[in-house]
Amino acid sequence: xxxxxxxxxxxxxxxxxxxxxxxxxxxxxxxxxxxxxxxxxxxxxxxxxxxxxxxxxxxxxxxxxxxxxxxxxxxxxxxxxxxxxxxxxxxxxxxxxxxxxxxxxxxxxxxxxxxxxxxxxxxxxxxxxxxxxxxxxxxxxxxxxxxxxxxxxxxxxxxxxxxxxxxxxxxxxxxxxxxxxxxxxxxxxxxxxxxxxxxxxxxxxxxxxxxxxxxxxxxxxxxxxxxxxxxxxxxxxxxxxxxxxxxxxxxxxxxxxxxxxxxxxxxxxxxxxxxxxxxxxxxxxxxxxxxxxxxxxxxxxxxxxxxxxxxxxxxxxxxxxxxxxxxxxxxxxxxxxxxxxxxxxxxxxxxxxxxxxxxxxxxxxxxxxxxxxxxxxxxxxxxxxxxxxxxxxxxxxxxxxxxxxxxxxxxxxxxxxxxxxxxxxxxxxxxxxxxxxxxxxxxxxxxxxxxxxxxxxxxxxxxxxxxxxxxxxxxxxxxxxxxxxxxxxxxxxxxxxxxxxxxxxxxxxxxxxxxxxxxxxxxxxxxxxxxxxxxxxxxxxxxxxxxxxxxxxxxxxxxxxxxxxxxxxxxxxxxxxxxxxxxxxxxxxxxxxxxxxxxxxxxxxxxxxxxxxxxxxxxxxxxxxxxxxxxxxxxxxxxxxxxxxxxxxxxxxxxxxxxxxxxxxxxxxxxxxxxxxxxxxxxxxxxxxxxxxxxxxxxxxxxxxxxxxxxxxxxxxxxxxxxxxxxxxxxxxxxxxxxxxxxxxxxxxxxxxxxxxxxxxxxxxxxxxxxxxxxxxxxxxxxxxxxxxxxxxxxxxxxxxxxxxxxxxxxxxxx
Amino acid sequence: xxxxxxxxxxxxxxxxxxxxxxxxxxxxxxxxxxxxxxxxxxxxxxxxxxxxxxxxxxxxxxxxxxxxxxxxxxxxxxxxxxxxxxxxxxxxxxxxxxxxxxxxxxxxxxxxxxx
Numbered sequence: 037x038x039x040x041x042x043x044x045x046x047x048x049x050x051x052x053x054x055x056x057x058x059x060x061x062x063x064x065x066x067x068x069x070x071x072x073x074x075x076x077x078x079x080x081x082x083x084x085x086x087x088x089x090x091x092x093x094x095x096x097x098x099x100x101x102x103x104x105x106x107x108x109x110x111x112x113x114x115x116x117x118x119x120x121x122x123x124x125x126x127x128x129x130x131x132x133x134x135x136x137x138x139x140x141x142x143x144x145x146x147x148x149x150x151x152x153x154x155x156x157x158x159x160x161x162x163x164x165x166x167x168x169x170x171x172x173x174x175x176x177x178x179x180x181x182x183x184x185x186x187x188x189x190x191x192x193x194x195x196x197x198x199x200x201x202x203x204x205x206x207x208x209x210x211x212x213x214x215x216x217x218x219x220x221x222x223x224x225x226x227x228x229x230x231x232x233x234x235x236x237x238x239x240x241x242x243x244x245x246x247x248x249x250x251x252x253x254x255x256x257x258x259x260x261x262x263x264x265x266x267x268x269x270x271x272x273x274x275x276x277x278x279x280x281x282x283x284x285x286x287x288x289x290x291x292x293x294x295x296x297x298x299x300x301x302x303x304x305x306x307x308x309x310x311x312x313x314x315x316x317x318x319x320x321x322x323x324x325x326x327x328x329x330x331x332x333x334x335x336x337x338x339x340x341x342x343x344x345x346x347x348x349x350x351x352x353x354x355x356x357x358x359x360x361x362x363x364x365x366x367x368x369x370x371x372x373x374x375x376x377x378x379x380x381x382x383x384x385x386x387x388x389x390x391x392x393x394x395x396x397x398x399x400x401x402x403x404x405x406x407x408x409x410x411x412x413x414x415x416x417x418x419x420x421x422x423x424x425x426x427x428x429x430x431x432x433x434x435x436x437x438x439x440x441x442x443x444x445x446x447x448x449x450x451x452x453x454x455x456x457x458x459x460x461x462x463x464x465x466x467x468x469x470x471x472x473x474x475x476x477x478x479x480x481x482x483x484x485x486x487x488x489x490x491x492x493x494x495x496x497x498x499x500x501x502x503x504x505x506x507x508x509x510x511x512x513x514x515x516x517x518x519x520x521x522x523x524x525x526x527x528x529x530x531x532x533x534x535x536x537x538x539x540x541x542x543x544x545x546x547x548x549x550x551x552x553x554x555x556x557x558x559x560x561x562x563x564x565x566x567x568x569x570x571x572x573x574x575x576x577x578x579x580x581x582x583x584x585x586x587x588x589x590x591x592x593x594x595x596x597x598x599x600x601x602x603x604x605x606x607x608x609x610x611x612x613x614x615x616x617x618x619x620x621x622x623x624x625x626x627x628x629x630x631x632x633x634x635x636x637x638x639x640x641x642x643x644x645x646x647x648x649x650x651x652x653x654x655x656x657x658x659x660x661x662x663x664x665x666x667x668x669x670x671x672x673x674x675x676x677x678x679x680x681x682x683x684x685x686x687x688x689x690x691x692x693x694x695x696x697x698x699x700x701x702x703x704x705x706x707x708x709x710x711x712x713x714x715x716x717x718x719x720x721x722x723x724x725x726x727x728x729x730x731x732x733x734x735x736x737x738x739x740x741x742x743x744x745x746x747x748x749x750x751x752x753x754x755x756x757x758x759x760x761x762x763x764x765x766x767x768x769x770x771x772x773x774x775x776x777x778x779x780x781x782x783x784x785x786x787x788x789x790x791x792x793x794x795x796x797x798x799x800x801x802x803x804x805x806x807x808x809x810x811x812x813x814x815x816x817x818x819x820x821x822x823x824x825x826x827x828x829x830x831x832x833x834x835x836x837x838x839x840x841x842x843x844x845x846x847x848x849x850x851x
Numbered sequence: 852x853x854x855x856x857x858x859x860x861x862x863x864x865x866x867x868x869x870x871x872x873x874x875x876x877x878x879x880x881x882x883x884x885x886x887x888x889x890x891x892x893x894x895x896x897x898x899x900x901x902x903x904x905x906x907x908x909x910x911x912x913x914x915x916x917x918x919x920x921x922x923x924x925x926x927x928x929x930x931x932x933x934x935x936x937x938x939x940x941x942x943x944x945x946x947x948x949x950x951x952x953x954x955x956x957x958x959x960x961x962x963x964x965x966x
Contacts, residue, residue, distance in 0.1 A: 556910050583866070588916075591905070595902075840865070844871045846859050846872045847873045849875075
């Protein structure tokens, strides 16, 4: 018999937990859900756009009745649970219905705070919390002209904006002297106020409400402490929320400000879990939706008896859902001892930015008017990245808007719906926004799955994140630091790697068994990653799994759009010989290869080779001494060089020869993503070394080593890692750097992204400040190369065992 | 066994792998799941015609190598939220040999090279 799970609260926290639970253990429980609102589950964070007339109620429903019945969930709408009987293990509804439980999930959310002033009970006084409140306000806006909103915080301003859009004359009464004082400093608050005043909102600052004055039971005005009266037809109280914990408290479940839970979301009663705004974790309650995604994941993990996930609290950021107002706030922006402020203000353009730095880490940020870098700052803050080395660029942003056709425009808010956001897949702004609201999407991954935006090259990711933030408002949180690798597991990339090393896991099946993979053999996303992690951890023991390789790495050639492949032989440092060129020409003739092209990495590419031709093409190239150029691998691709001191009148060192040496050392290595090197013979930098994963720029006195460059999707210029005097040191730094990247970056993370995530200071610490550690990394790299430097082409051209990869199983003949 | 054609042996296909059977212009991708179940689909992704036989096989699904569309091997349907369907052929395994039902191929009846 299945265990019984009862959920109190049919809101986002409860249902998100159920969705996560069904994903992990679809048949573990018979589930009953009680909700006191007469609706299915809806997206509460989109109530503001509904009020503003930008969305309809239908558009914000997340789960309709059919959703529940299809999953065998019993839904009791419009039923309020009035008692939890912890002795009999049942919940009792207001009509007497009881529901027994083996496990109980309390997700009762929060309640609006109502000012304890005379007149608060009058007709026309409302809060802003649910569909009923929105209906009340919309109804009032049709009948009346004047509204007062008490509270100049996030919710109050969204309510005021909505009422104004419905044609009402709105006054916001705020206790403090600046708006949204918990999210904005004085400067940003002033800009916001000026913007909203221009749109027609009126503000009464430092106004303390004394009484709500009525006439015939309906509100007529509010009276302030000063005696001033503001005539109005409705009053919206939006001064805050408090966790809704009465039910739990009466049942004797330990509560403080919220229902106290541990890191598994379990309350002091081992049968009762709590998630969402009603829960208090490590002394904190959350009034935003973003943290509950993480809470739901952890809670579901334990309900499904997986018992390893833990919740460690959330860092939240804020956005205002007022169309056209662009602001972002996160962390502690108040400054104080030990902190430094970086400021930018252009009042005329309506731009203000403040970044607060403490101990070389971002402690908080306030952005107004241009928030494109909000998610970047938030990520740096959340991950505690040392920003000492990027401090001078910090204010100017990540500048990662490159080639996706938006010309560097940063404010998605002002883009028309027809503006193309994702240049790879041709997805425009309107389609993304419609998907977010229409399909109830919350995360970048959701948007990628449903619209394909940001799912190819990723250059538009910040724009898509901005669209999520703008559409969902304060409740969108950027992807969590410790997100699961993919849908097959709850473990993050870093956790999987740690487990492989710590528990000496040496095969894919061991990893998946030990870490309780949810799918029998993973997917196209996790399997190549785990295969790489195993290869990196146990270079001399692990047998590479061909079926966990992308086709390019399985067939050792690049698949093209028509299913043919391209072949790029290695040319060390970009050097070639007449004999090699002749062999290439002969191959091209013999196999009627349609296209021959010179690549960006100084190689020759033979395009349009059929798969079954590959072994013969390779065999012919091998006769001229050529091996695989690995132009298809997540591994070392090319070392690009200039002619250097051997020929060039400006050359300072023999860059060509150094490039060849580096390539001989590094070829064949597998890395998290592709790695490209270059060596330039002088600062004129003809080999374009400063946009490579590692670039050497020769100077008269030695060699500059630059790292973390990228010339692709997002152009990133390298950072200077070190300057050294000898070629031997260049070799040691290069191998140590690649090995550090191999051991620590996440699969498919280029060096540029990795360095931005961990910070250049960290990489310097490991490679420059710690010569001993550097030498060990160098040694580990050379050790692993002993097993990696086997030419895969020669192997496949020679050995029968590989034949099945390249030959059809059977040729049938038509009659 | 009218309409059924032997197209190879289970042992010819790696677990979690695929092989191609060619029949004139038509390419049939033959997949083998981890539990040795065998599937046959036209080697053409409904998205942009990618060769499904070159994808990564996981569970009873394959991911197209060109743009990562995931196809259910049993039905040929793209996994939601994607849409589309690859053509499937009925298969059965007899004594380790794979037989496919190909007689609805529109062009002509198919004759196996090896009878």
